[in-house]
Amino acid sequence: MITTTSDKAFSLVGSQYAVADAKPLSPDDYRDLVKRRAISILHITPDEQEWADNEELRRETEWKIMEKIHSDSNLLPIDFLSKGVERAKAVCRILAPSGLGTGFLIDRGMIMTNHHVLESAQEAGNSYAEFGYEENGNTIKLKLKPEELFITSPFEELDFTIVACETAGIEEIVPVKLLRSPTTITRGEYANIIQHPRGRKKEIALQDNTVSYVYEKVIHYITDTEPGTSGAAVFNNQWQLVALHHAGWYTDKAETEAVNEGIRISAIVAKLIALAQSGDAAAVQLTQKLEGTSPYLGFYDVEGLIDDSGDLAEIEIPSFKGDKRFADIGFWNIEHFNSSVKEQRVKDIARIVSEMSMDALGLVEVERGALDQLVKELKVRGASMDYVYLDAGSRQDLAVMYDTTTTKVELRNDINRKYSRLLASTVNGKPAFPDNREPLFALCTVNEEGQDIQFLMIVVHLKAMRDALSTSRRTVAAETLAVIIEDLKQTDEFRELPIILGGDLNDDAGSASLRPIMNSPAVITLTLDDAQAGYLSYIGNHQSLIDHIIVTKDTKTGVITNGRQKDDAGIVRYDKSMADYLKNISDHVPLVLRIVYKDSPAEIGTLTHAPGPNVIWAEESTLEKALLKLNLSRIHLEEERQYYDADKDRFDMVNYYRSINLQGGGSQLFQQLHRLLLDTHTSIFSYASSRAQLYSGVDLRENGNLHSLYSGKTLDAEQLIQEDFRTEQLRQEFMASLALHGQANEEGFQEMLEEKFVYNVEHVVPQSWFQKASPMKGDLHHLYICEKECNSYRSNIPYYDFADYNPEAYRETIRNECGKRGGTIRFEPESGKGEAARAVLYFLLRYPGKIQKQGRVDINLLLDWHKNHPVTLHEKHRNQAIYALQGNRNPLIDLPEIVSQIDFGG
Numbered sequence: 001m002i003t004t005t006s007d008k009a010f011s012l013v014g015s016q017y018a019v020a021d022a023k024p025l026s027p028d029d030y031r032d033l034v035k036r037r038a039i040s041i042l043h044i045t046p047d048e049q050e051w052a053d054n055e056e057l058r059r060e061t062e063w064k065i066m067e068k069i070h071s072d073s074n075l076l077p078i079d080f081l082s083k084g085v086e087r088a089k090a091v092c093r094i095l096a097p098s099g100l101g102t103g104f105l106i107d108r109g110m111i112m113t114n115h116h117v118l119e120s121a122q123e124a125g126n127s128y129a130e131f132g133y134e135e136n137g138n139t140i141k142l143k144l145k146p147e148e149l150f151i152t153s154p155f156e157e158l159d160f161t162i163v164a165c166e167t168a169g170i171e172e173i174v175p176v177k178l179l180r181s182p183t184t185i186t187r188g189e190y191a192n193i194i195q196h197p198r199g200r201k202k203e204i205a206l207q208d209n210t211v212s213y214v215y216e217k218v219i220h221y222i223t224d225t226e227p228g229t230s231g232a233a234v235f236n237n238q239w240q241l242v243a244l245h246h247a248g249w250y251t252d253k254a255e256t257e258a259v260n261e262g263i264r265i266s267a268i269v270a271k272l273i274a275l276a277q278s279g280d281a282a283a284v285q286l287t288q289k290l291e292g293t294s295p296y297l298g299f300y301d302v303e304g305l306i307d308d309s310g311d312l313a314e315i316e317i318p319s320f321k322g323d324k325r326f327a328d329i330g331f332w333n334i335e336h337f338n339s340s341v342k343e344q345r346v347k348d349i350a351r352i353v354s355e356m357s358m359d360a361l362g363l364v365e366v367e368r369g370a371l372d373q374l375v376k377e378l379k380v381r382g383a384s385m386d387y388v389y390l391d392a393g394s395r396q397d398l399a400v401m402y403d404t405t406t407t408k409v410e411l412r413n414d415i416n417r418k419y420s421r422l423l424a425s426t427v428n429g430k431p432a433f434p435d436n437r438e439p440l441f442a443l444c445t446v447n448e449e450g451q452d453i454q455f456l457m458i459v460v461h462l463k464a465m466r467d468a469l470s471t472s473r474r475t476v477a478a479e480t481l482a483v484i485i486e487d488l489k490q491t492d493e494f495r496e497l498p499i500i501l502g503g504d505l506n507d508d509a510g511s512a513s514l515r516p517i518m519n520s521p522a523v524i525t526l527t528l529d530d531a532q533a534g535y536l537s538y539i540g541n542h543q544s545l546i547d548h549i550i551v552t553k554d555t556k557t558g559v560i561t562n563g564r565q566k567d568d569a570g571i572v573r574y575d576k577s578m579a580d581y582l583k584n585i586s587d588h589v590p591l592v593l594r595i596v597y598k599d600s601p602a603e604i605g606t607l608t609h610a611p612g613p614n615v616i617w618a619e620e621s622t623l624e625k626a627l628l629k630l631n632l633s634r635i636h637l638e639e640e641r642q643y644y645d646a647d648k649d650r651f652d653m654v655n656y657y658r659s660i661n662l663q664g665g666g667s668q669l670f671q672q673l674h675r676l677l678l679d680t681h682t683s684i685f686s687y688a689s690s691r692a693q694l695y696s697g698v699d700l701r702e703n704g705n706l707h708s709l710y711s712g713k714t715l716d717a718e719q720l721i722q723e724d725f726r727t728e729q730l731r732q733e734f735m736a737s738l739a740l741h742g743q744a745n746e747e748g749f750q751e752m753l754e755e756k757f758v759y760n761v762e763h764v765v766p767q768s769w770f771q772k773a774s775p776m777k778g779d780l781h782h783l784y785i786c787e788k789e790c791n792s793y794r795s796n797i798p799y800y801d802f803a804d805y806n807p808e809a810y811r812e813t814i815r816n817e818c819g820k821r822g823g824t825i826r827f828e829p830e831s832g833k834g835e836a837a838r839a840v841l842y843f844l845l846r847y848p849g850k851i852q853k854q855g856r857v858d859i860n861l862l863l864d865w866h867k868n869h870p871v872t873l874h875e876k877h878r879n880q881a882i883y884a885l886q887g888n889r890n891p892l893i894d895l896p897e898i899v900s901q902i903d904f905g906g
Contacts (some may be wrong), residue, residue, distance in 0.1 A: 094129055128142060231244070345584060475513040501550045723760065781879075
């Protein structure tokens with residue numbers, strides 16, 4: 001334990017602290033950086049041939065970038081300040097025994113700062129992080145936990161430390177994500193620094209630092225104020241993290257101008273990846289959550305930061321040959337493989353397919369006539385192959401080609417029909433899946449030498465182009481695929497079967513448009529590490545990795561090797577071994593993976609996902625996904641799928657309460673149930689995500705509509721979803737406007753927001769009773785649909801029963817169909833008493849001691865309501881749905897009779 005902290009603030013001032021081996025970028029690398037920033041800032045489409053070795057064009061473009069930046073310096077988007085405020089929440093003050101520094105949250109319970117602030121795990125163990133240490137802020141002091149995670153790079157290398165910390169009170173702070181790309185800032189752009197200078201309250205150097213030079217590992221930025229603070233976060237104008245502030249020095253004796261030096265985040269990320277590949281478990285945990293992609297390898301990237309590039313896991317392979325120990329699966333966009341294909345091209349493609357010896361190969365942009373020719377040519381080469389085909393009615397159809405000696409494939413058009421309403425989703429009248437290019441679903445069974453494996457294969461070809469409409473269509477398609485896969489995994493047929501999705505997704509792994517499918521909790525993207533390494537699948541003019549393989553987490557992938565390199569997927573670069581591949585074959589190369597047969601002793605790939613709670617942030621609850629899930633829920637009801645599966649629920653209940661002594665009672669039973677609810681609460685939802693879950697499925701009634709908790713009125717779910725997202729948008733715009741005028745921190749601001757922007761969701765335990773803290777705020781068990789008028793009418797008033805109410809003591813009011821109120825201290829709902837009572841009792845079990853102030857909860861009243869208003873079918877449906885989402889259950893719904901055995905005094 002530390003008892004004192006030095007008042008000294010870490011701030012390295014002096015040119016002697018500059019990184020010693022700051023190598024400048026090569027002319028080619030710097031020219032490429034300027035070109036890529038011009039794409040982002042000037043919105044140009046560069047001619048690659050024109051840019052080759054053209055320094056004059058680089059200088060001209062760089063001047064245009066600077067001119068654009070400085071001419072627009074006072075014209076920033078309206079949300080610039082509100083985004084900055086959100087970023088600032090993640091910045092904290094570090095209190096170490098030897099001094100004060102700055103740090104920032106990079107993941108849930110993980111902080112980054114400088115090595116010279118926290119040099120060792122021992123020092124970190126005696127240090128704290130202070131969040132909210134700012135004007136009008138609520139300071140939260142948390143202990144650092146190096147025993148859980150500690151990574152450091154010495155001062156003379158990259159001068160960073162990453163350490164775990166406690167999370168109580170900061171659950172809803174959105175971390176500052178580490179980005180893989182080294183192309184986030186260039187010379188002439190502004191750098192914004194959020195810091196605790198000299199240990200003071202949080203401050204921001206806004207539009208006050210201009211980048212003067214970009215090196216391989218560091219950037220320099222000039223300011224006319226004091227040098228920055230050790231461990232501060234450095235952002236570009238899009239609030240992307242670009243550097244970790246490291247040191248600074250004055251350039252003149254009068255100290256009127258300072259040069260700051262920041263360690264490039266891309267260099268730190270590359271170091272983390274190198275550590276992960278060498279077996280560092282902490283680095284593995286961090287790199288699994290990296291965002292963005294690197295457009296190339298070797299540009300102040302992984303090369304040069306590790307001793308042997310053979311240690312990398314990402315793998316490109318010159319060729320591929322199937323192996324009978326595995327089910328070999330691939331995906332390939334052959335490009336324009338239509339009925340008019342030339343005979344020589346058919347022969348060339350047949351050579352590749354026969355050499356690969358795949359069990360199943362998903363094909364994109366094909367036609368039946370060309371495939372028939374391919375099958376004949378393969379037969380000439382001794383390969384017995386056939387195909388199933390999804391006719392989109394265009395020249396860009398989909399197929400799965402398979403080895404008839406090892407594999408059986410069944411085209412599952414019934415899945416397309418089942419989800420037809422989702423697959424028909426549109427954006428501004430345009431289909432999310434263009435030209436009728438719905439996904440191809442195929443059930444594959446591979447059997448070799450007495451071993452077998454079955455899996456569902458999904459072949460896709462999403463909308464191309466990067467304009468706003470095309471991106472939106474691709475995003476909705478990705479949302480649709482995520483919803484379908486998540487739903488399939490809930491069915492008896494596919495619950496235990498791997499699902500493998502692949503094809504041409506037409507965007508990068510780190511893109512916003514593919515985030516819905518790649519961030520789905522059901523899947524892992526096998527090509528993500530290849531994207532981070534800068535590998536390619538599209539080898540045309542705008543080289544990139546836009547073909548991907550995504551698998552559900554129950555997939556046992558085999559290892560693909562290339563010499564010493566190993567990976568769970570491979571990119572087959574035939575263009576490096578075949579002359580004129582790009583001209584004669586395709587501008588895409590195949591992607592492959594292997595699945596291990598059931599009970600096979602073969603080596604399994606490193607397909608892992610981090611354990612622990614799955615925090616679902618508000619931005620993941622998009623309008624599109626909420627509407628898709630609502631549509632899906634209604635489809636299930638129309639198909640007469642059970643609204644509530646009683647048999648399954650009984651089975652789940654037996655397993656869930658197996659560890660509880662239900663014959664016991666008193667405080668012991670209370671504590672047992674509390675521990676069970678806590679330990680099984682494995683998914684923590686933000687409030688926005690919870691609202692979307694309520695609207696789209698959790699709170700639906702048997703007829704597919706919603707009912708208000710307090711009034712019992714029927715409400716339209718689609719209308720509520722759209723209204724909710726409109727309200728959230730207006731709320732964000734209003735916050736940005738107030739922030740622009742400096743009013744965001746005024747007293748009563750949050751209360752005013754809550755009163756002005758009300759949602760159609762009721763916290764049965766009002767938010768003000770637990771300071772709006774997480775996970776209580778988003779816990780689905782005490783959230784119910786309730787129209788905003790009744791929500792506002794109840795406010796945060798405790799429940800009451802007016803049977804023996806004295807009308808002379810209080811002024812009694814009645815809100816039509818919402819309930820009855822006595823002043824501001826009593827409220828009795830018109831309906832929903834039993835549901836409300838059981839939700840509050842759950843809250844007391846799950847969060848003992850969290851309700852502030854005595855007298856807000858009348859236990860006897862709740863027990864009476866629980867007894868007099870039995871558990872409804874709707875509650876059982878909710879409880880089952882929430883169990884699938886959150887992981888925990890409400891015992892008062894499952895076992896209503898045990899309520900008399902529990903001592904709710906804890």
